[in-house]
Amino acid sequence: MNNSNLGKNYIIRLSEYKNALSRFKTLGFVKVFSDNLADSVGVTSVQVRKDFSLFGISGNRRGGYLVEELIEKLNDILGKNEVQNVVLAGAGHLGTALTKYKGLEKEGIKIVACFDIDPSKIDKKANPPTLSFDELFEFIKKNAIKIGIISVPENAAQEVAEKMMSAGVKGILNFAPIKLRGIEDCIISYVNIELELENLIYFVNATQKSKKNKGGVK
Amino acid sequence: MNNSNLGKNYIIRLSEYKNALSRFKTLGFVKVFSDNLADSVGVTSVQVRKDFSLFGISGNRRGGYLVEELIEKLNDILGKNEVQNVVLAGAGHLGTALTKYKGLEKEGIKIVACFDIDPSKIDKKANPPTLSFDELFEFIKKNAIKIGIISVPENAAQEVAEKMMSAGVKGILNFAPIKLRGIEDCIISYVNIELELENLIYFVNATQKSKKNKGGVK
DNA sequence: TAGATTGTTAATCGATTAACAATC
DNA sequence: TAGATTGTTAATCGATTAACAATC
Numbered sequence: 001m002n003n004s005n006l007g008k009n010y011i012i013r014l015s016e017y018k019n020a021l022s023r024f025k026t027l028g029f030v031k032v033f034s035d036n037l038a039d040s041v042g043v044t045s046v047q048v049r050k051d052f053s054l055f056g057i058s059g060n061r062r063g064g065y066l067v068e069e070l071i072e073k074l075n076d077i078l079g080k081n082e083v084q085n086v087v088l089a090g091a092g093h094l095g096t097a098l099t100k101y102k103g104l105e106k107e108g109i110k111i112v113a114c115f116d117i118d119p120s121k122i123d124k125k126a127n128p129p130t131l132s133f134d135e136l137f138e139f140i141k142k143n144a145i146k147i148g149i150i151s152v153p154e155n156a157a158q159e160v161a162e163k164m165m166s167a168g169v170k171g172i173l174n175f176a177p178i179k180l181r182g183i184e185d186c187i188i189s190y191v192n193i194e195l196e197l198e199n200l201i202y203f204v205n206a207t208q209k210s211k212k213n214k215g216g217v218k
Numbered sequence: 219m220n221n222s223n224l225g226k227n228y229i230i231r232l233s234e235y236k237n238a239l240s241r242f243k244t245l246g247f248v249k250v251f252s253d254n255l256a257d258s259v260g261v262t263s264v265q266v267r268k269d270f271s272l273f274g275i276s277g278n279r280r281g282g283y284l285v286e287e288l289i290e291k292l293n294d295i296l297g298k299n300e301v302q303n304v305v306l307a308g309a310g311h312l313g314t315a316l317t318k319y320k321g322l323e324k325e326g327i328k329i330v331a332c333f334d335i336d337p338s339k340i341d342k343k344a345n346p347p348t349l350s351f352d353e354l355f356e357f358i359k360k361n362a363i364k365i366g367i368i369s370v371p372e373n374a375a376q377e378v379a380e381k382m383m384s385a386g387v388k389g390i391l392n393f394a395p396i397k398l399r400g401i402e403d404c405i406i407s408y409v410n411i412e413l414e415l416e417n418l419i420y421f422v423n424a425t426q427k428s429k430k431n432k433g434g435v436k
Numbered sequence: 437t438a439g440a441t442t443g444t445t446a447a448t449c450g451a452t453t454a455a456c457a458a459t460c
Numbered sequence: 461t462a463g464a465t466t467g468t469t470a471a472t473c474g475a476t477t478a479a480c481a482a483t484c
Binding site for chain 2: 008011012015016019040041042077078079084086092093094096097098100101103104107109146147149170171172173177178179185187189191193194195196197198199200201202203204205207208211
């Protein structure tokens, strides 16, 4: 099953704790308890402490954690001290939305270039520039890019992924609704909005039905 | 912890099987084996059969499954026989990308209206129309909408969610990078692109480092 | 029949949670 | 000290996988 979709959610949770801590800091908090973080992120306080202990983060018994210090440690673990340069393939609606999205840059993730097959979309002066697919391989090599985002149509995704990997990309976030065949040392993650919606719709319908059967609605 | 993010991934997998089957059908397949589906989706064949057995789907020992029949059954389970109408709050870059995205309509999911606070974005004649936030509540009630997508900025997300829920929405897909406080009978799912990227970046860096330490690169 | 595939029961694995000891 | 919180070990839970029986 390769190394696609790692079931290790603690990193995602660490990021969430970090985001919550930023908000706490804005509110003037100096220290927090695991309970505060738990409430904010929607997990239990044991989960929080367990996650921390995994990385040797410790607080003060009875005194919780110092916000500043904790943010520092989390940033360190998450590699937030250096900007991560990524490339994006596919300057369609979604791809464009991603390049315009401020949230990534705020997190130290920078889309340094887009690539598209459509000549009318190419714009070398833009920020980030949109370049031709032909330049993808060279660009990745030259700039030692390790992360690629794929937001091209389903039928082009595999080819793009292969080009990225052959140029040295080690992690791909794929928005195309298809499983990619990867190579040994490249991690492939998926975001599939349709699937999420279908899943949500299923469970909403399921609970609605079970409620009706129980006579919840007349 | 309410009922947010249900850990029941079998529905997502059923959708993936269904998508794979459509491709198989296009290729002229009449029957498939659990192994074919497994390869296509990236799971094991046992997983496929286990998932099917969960819903009483059975094939022919030695003969696999009939593609047509299987698609039929999956569509039935997934509620694909009727169009699902959803509303979308936040006509920013991401929201707009979603309304323009063909993949949803193909799956029987229809965004029937967008809502935005910015008057300059309002366009009642568009398809889907973009309406004022003031009309959100009424629209949901009148059209008995059960599903809402939130792609507004972080600080507006909670308020929008509450308005949706009070109007009768039972499922929310939230793109804002913040945990929403929901009510008992509403399911809240999350798509957080930053988090996915941060997670990916972490594991890429982690494996790169461990490789270096093992002398994988000189 | 022999071989391949399905379907299910039992075992395993990993992640979460409960219980509790440590200590500020 | 008493009370609250952290940190960890053990128990639980759920999901995946292995093993194998059923059967086409």
